[in-house]
Amino acid sequence: NDLKNTNLNDINERIMKIKVKEDKKIQMSSRNNRLKGLEALSQINFKEEKKPAREKIKDRVKVLAEELNIGVPTLTDIVEELKKPGRDPRDEMPKVIFRSDVMKMEDMEVGMKLKGTVRNVVDFGAFVDIGVKQDGLVHLSEMSDKFIKNPMEVVQVGDVVDVTIIKLDKERQRIGLSMKTKR
Structure with a gap:
């Protein structure tokens, strides 16, 4: 209470x-x-x-x-x-300058490269804020060009990362991202 x-x-x-x-x-x-x-x-x-x-x-x-x-x-x-x-302790993180031409899901397309902030790291990947309402997910398999077992080997909350959109499901409001450089 x-x-x-x-x-x-x-x-x-x-x-x-x-x-x-x-x-x-x-x-x-x-x-x-x-x-x-x-x-x-x-x-x-x-x-x-x-x-x-x-x-x-x-x-x-x-x-x-x-x-x-x-x-x-x-x-x-x-x-x-x-x-x-x-x-929210995440509010203290530095703000990323998002692309002004990407404000909502309809503005995005597969292959687009963006900057984002890691908002949460989980066993299966990381959620990245890319400047739209919904955070995107970078799956563990898309975090690095080399094999990794734990997402914390690559990112931590607050990191600014470069991502590429690899999947868009506008109906379910899901964004698939990749951090691999060889895309």
């Missing part, structure tokens, strides 16, 4: 309420790790140590990460992103 209502401005204060070892360790049942971690967020009484604030919060994040059974870096990333609801 707090996430839905963007009521997480006090997340650091909630984390500071988590008891650490010096606070007589949080006493909770071992039934459900997630519930334990959420209950830990609501703990109020903790002993003030003579550590700087940054060290205090790190101690509490370690306890919470252990209770939730996730890594400290993962939990830290989650907390940082929860502080900025509605923000």
Whole structure:
């Protein structure tokens, strides 16, 4: 509910309420790790140590990460992103200058060469924003002139790539792209 209502401005204060070892360790049942971690967020009484604030919060994040059974870096990333609801980290990527003559699917044709930004990398390829409503897919087999097993060997999110349109399905709104140079 707090996430839905963007009521997480006090997340650091909630984390500071988590008891650490010096606070007589949080006493909770071992039934459900997630519930334990959420209950830990609501703990109020903790002993003030003579550590700087940054060290205090790190101690509490370690306890919470252990209770939730996730890594400290993962939990830290989650907390940082929860502080900025509605923000998409991909928005920080450099903008590509798209071709002005390609604004919609009807403007495209097979064989056309375009520049695009990799928006998502998945096991079977990468989705590339080429300046129209629908992102195009570069299938794993079309990512490189040589054999690759993983798309991350070639691209990562945010990369600007040169692509060629190899398939257009206007009815289903699908765009097939290739990054091969020998086309």
